[in-house]
Amino acid sequence: MYKLNLAIRYLLGRRISILAVTAVALCVFIVLVVMTIMNGLVREFRNKNHAFVGDCVVSTDSLVGFPYYEEFAAELRAQENVEAVSTVIHSYGLLTQRGADWNMGIEVMGIDPADHIRATGFGQTLHYHRDTPETAFKPAYNPDAPGCVVGIDMMPRSRSQSGGYYHSPRPQEIELVISCFPLTAKGAMERADMGMVNTLSFFYSDDSHSGLVKVDGNMVYIPFETAQQMCGMNGSPSRASAMYVRFKNANALQQNTGKVRSLWDRFAEQKKDAPYANLLDGVRVESWIVNRRSHIAPMEKEQTMLILLFLMLGLITVFVIFVVFYMVISHKSKDIGILRSIGVSRWGVVQVFVYFSGLVGVIGAATGGTAAWALLLKINAIEDWLFVKYGYQVWDRSVYAIGDIPSRIEPRVVTIIILSAIAASIVGALLPSVQAARKRPVEILQVNQL
Amino acid sequence: MTDILKASNLHKLYKMGQARLTVLKGLDLTVARGEFIAVVGASGSGKSTLLHILGGLDKPDAGYVEFDGERIDRFGAGRLNRFRNKKVGFVFQFYHLLDELNVLDNVMLPAMAGTGSLGWLAKRRSARRRAANLLEQVGLAERTRHKPYQLSGGERQRVAIARALMNDPELLLADEPTGNLDSKTGNGILEVLETLNRGGQTLVMVTHDERMGARTNRLIRLVDGRIV
Numbered sequence: 001m002y003k004l005n006l007a008i009r010y011l012l013g014r015r016i017s018i019l020a021v022t023a024v025a026l027c028v029f030i031v032l033v034v035m036t037i038m039n040g041l042v043r044e045f046r047n048k049n050h051a052f053v054g055d056c057v058v059s060t061d062s063l064v065g066f067p068y069y070e071e072f073a074a075e076l077r078a079q080e081n082v083e084a085v086s087t088v089i090h091s092y093g094l095l096t097q098r099g100a101d102w103n104m105g106i107e108v109m110g111i112d113p114a115d116h117i118r119a120t121g122f123g124q125t126l127h128y129h130r131d132t133p134e135t136a137f138k139p140a141y142n143p144d145a146p147g148c149v150v151g152i153d154m155m156p157r158s159r160s161q162s163g164g165y166y167h168s169p170r171p172q173e174i175e176l177v178i179s180c181f182p183l184t185a186k187g188a189m190e191r192a193d194m195g196m197v198n199t200l201s202f203f204y205s206d207d208s209h210s211g212l213v214k215v216d217g218n219m220v221y222i223p224f225e226t227a228q229q230m231c232g233m234n235g236s237p238s239r240a241s242a243m244y245v246r247f248k249n250a251n252a253l254q255q256n257t258g259k260v261r262s263l264w265d266r267f268a269e270q271k272k273d274a275p276y277a278n279l280l281d282g283v284r285v286e287s288w289i290v291n292r293r294s295h296i297a298p299m300e301k302e303q304t305m306l307i308l309l310f311l312m313l314g315l316i317t318v319f320v321i322f323v324v325f326y327m328v329i330s331h332k333s334k335d336i337g338i339l340r341s342i343g344v345s346r347w348g349v350v351q352v353f354v355y356f357s358g359l360v361g362v363i364g365a366a367t368g369g370t371a372a373w374a375l376l377l378k379i380n381a382i383e384d385w386l387f388v389k390y391g392y393q394v395w396d397r398s399v400y401a402i403g404d405i406p407s408r409i410e411p412r413v414v415t416i417i418i419l420s421a422i423a424a425s426i427v428g429a430l431l432p433s434v435q436a437a438r439k440r441p442v443e444i445l446q447v448n449q450l
Numbered sequence: 451m452t453d454i455l456k457a458s459n460l461h462k463l464y465k466m467g468q469a470r471l472t473v474l475k476g477l478d479l480t481v482a483r484g485e486f487i488a489v490v491g492a493s494g495s496g497k498s499t500l501l502h503i504l505g506g507l508d509k510p511d512a513g514y515v516e517f518d519g520e521r522i523d524r525f526g527a528g529r530l531n532r533f534r535n536k537k538v539g540f541v542f543q544f545y546h547l548l549d550e551l552n553v554l555d556n557v558m559l560p561a562m563a564g565t566g567s568l569g570w571l572a573k574r575r576s577a578r579r580r581a582a583n584l585l586e587q588v589g590l591a592e593r594t595r596h597k598p599y600q601l602s603g604g605e606r607q608r609v610a611i612a613r614a615l616m617n618d619p620e621l622l623l624a625d626e627p628t629g630n631l632d633s634k635t636g637n638g639i640l641e642v643l644e645t646l647n648r649g650g651q652t653l654v655m656v657t658h659d660e661r662m663g664a665r666t667n668r669l670i671r672l673v674d675g676r677i678v
């Protein structure tokens with residue numbers, strides 16, 4: 001009981017304790033705020049990538065695509081674990097506006113909206129067709145005209161300070177001309193005299209806000225059959241670029257992806273003697289995580305580096321606490337002599353200072369955690385106020401594809417940070433405490449007498 | 451009277467750089483139960499060292515101390531801690547009170563240190579009563595809530611005596627208890643010790659003041675590491 005009693009008295013009685021508490025509080029505050037925001041950004045980014053491709057991707061890097069996709073899609077749809085399959089054409093092209101003298105390189109994605117909204121989060125990225133995404137290619141001003149959905153950043157419009165986009169009540173009537181590069185199954189350009197159609201007009205029907213910079217700034221969605229035709233993939237056998245698959249149970253991702261892979265291997269084996277079977281060799285079956293790895297990995301790497309940096313910050317905190325306790329314990333050597341003279345064991349002396357440092361850790365972590373929670377609760381309001389008052393924005397929304405600053409505190413992260421802070425405090429105090437406890441009481445008391 | 455303490459052939463050597471200083475050279479001493487002994491000697495004669503060895507705070511290089519017939523050098527660390535907590539009470543020249551604790555808590559400290567958390571909850575009230583009684587005995591009943599820095603030197607030493615008596619030790623060891631006090635206050639402290647002795651308390655007091663020493667049952671002179 002005396003240990004806790006003394007620890008509390010030391011804590012309340014010494015101003016230097018406030019320094020230690022402040023060091024812990026600041027460390028917890030900074031780490032919690034940054035980790036919450038960083039984790040939120042990574043989580044959001046992963047979710048957006050997941051929504052873009054569904055749970056599993058069957059794809060090839062070749063612009064030629066792969067044949068027999070209908071048969072495999074039918075097999076997939078018959079599987080118990082598969083919720084939906086969307087077959088897509090993915091290629092590149094040029095975009096211009098009727099009568100305009102500009103053009104830009106774009107990515108073209110041919111989709112069947114009814115399938116695509118079931119397999120991916122495409123429907124939620126639309127603005128005008130959010131409630132009827134299966135009619136995404138029907139412009140509201142002329143439902144019979146061929147429509148297209150463009151990446152939201154391709155449309156000239158201003159954004160709100162919080163990253164939102166302004167939309168007029170109805171889509172503007174804009175005619176866009178898209179040209180593709182039709183390829184034969186062997187990878188050569190289709191000859192012009194083979195009746196190819198590689199340039200078509202589309203009317204702006206909606207925009208897609210996926211939250212992925214490259215997608216929102218480059219992607220134009222058009223109907224599947226049209227894209228297939230424009231890319232020369234409607235021959236015999238017809239070809240597709242990829243299949244996006246949604247599973248019924250997304251939690252068993254690896255297991256389900258493995259099943260699809262086995263299915264594909266069997267399918268490719270059955271088709272090994274079919275025409276253009278060589279195009280099946282380059283087809284990969286990947287979970288969304290693997291498929292989008294090149295996009296997600298840099299951000300996760302940044303997160304890892306940040307964690308390492310904050311580990312260093314943690315080490316600095318341990319050092320600060322070590323210095324503080326070294327000073328406190330140096331001034332308390334007389335007390336240690338007294339305690340030893342009344343029969344307190346060495347471990348008892350160490351415990352007094354461990355309790356003391358534990359209290360510093362608990363109070364510091366609680367203070368820092370509360371301050372971080374308060375800031376995160378109001379961080380978006382503060383950012384808005386800063387923008388309105390001073391024109392300052394932490395993340396320029398025209399550069400970063402985020403809406404609000406992520407501020408959802410994860411209990412797991414909070415627990416780890418707080419326990420680490422308390423542990424760091426105790427570790428910081430342990431060495432000087434043990435050193436002090438090992439001193440012979442006579443030495444301490446005699447020195448004090450001198 | 452039975453012997454409570456017996457020191458046999460104590461030797462103690464200090465190394466100070468290259469130099470070696472022998473402070474105790476085969477010292478023998480026996481203390482009977484209820485006795486009040488004063489050890490006098492010049493500064494550096496080894497008085498404090500002797501007291502620390504008798505109380506188990508320090509170890510001799512040779513020789514041994516028996517307490518109630520048992521050699522304390524054979525005690526393990528835990529038993530030695532209990533010995534210092536229950537059997538012996540120390541009073542130091544510079545009082546050595548804990549600045550953060552008030553007078554009452556300082557006095558209760560040995561009882562707290564000798565009891566586990568659960569045991570303390572059961573024992574707390576009786577310990578508080580005993581501490582209050584001891585403070586009343588030494589004339590500080592009105593000062594229980596004061597911090598040490600709010601007390602005079604004599605008052606602090608009375609608190610130190612009360613603390614030393616908290617666990618009702620069989621032996622009280624006082625190291626220059628009046629050395630830091632003026633003569634009037636020092637007399638007051640000695641009177642407290644005399645009263646305790648009259649009540650049966652065994653006391654060994656180290657002092658350089660022979661007049662103080664003369665008021666005890668037995669005066670021992672320490673010269674050149676031996677009793678003369």
